[in-house]
Amino acid sequence: xxxxxxxxxxxxxxxxxxxxxxxxxxxxxxxxxxxxxxxxxxxxxxxxxxxxxxxxxxxxxxxxxxxxxxxxxxxxxxxxxxxxxxxxxxxxxxxxxxxx
Numbered sequence: 001x002x003x004x005x006x007x008x009x010x011x012x013x014x015x016x017x018x019x020x021x022x023x024x025x026x027x028x029x030x031x032x033x034x035x036x037x038x039x040x041x042x043x044x045x046x047x048x049x050x051x052x053x054x055x056x057x058x059x060x061x062x063x064x065x066x067x068x069x070x071x072x073x074x075x076x077x078x079x080x081x082x083x084x085x086x087x088x089x090x091x092x093x094x095x096x097x098x099x100x
Contacts, residue, residue: 031080031081041073045069048065048066049062
């Protein structure tokens with residue numbers, strides 16, 4: 001079984017408006033994906049808390065999936081909202097650093 005991975009690279013083809021549109025669509029898709037991830041996180045963990053509650057409410061074991069999955073949600077949020085985009089200036093700066 002072979003798995004194929006598609007690599008999407010931002011190229012310098014097309015007009016500036018075309019590039020800007022592609023970047024805007026990509027960011028909107030990432031934001032929509034984050035909100036979906038957050039909704040599933042909240043619903044899934046609410047379900048786990050309900051299971052805990054209705055089965056005796058002893059040790060609060062749902063904390064483990066809440067914390068573990070929460071790390072993933074936080075990383076997803078940072079990736080979507082907190083990280084600066086890679087610009088041509090940053091690439092050139094890094095290349096200059098590597099040349100030294």
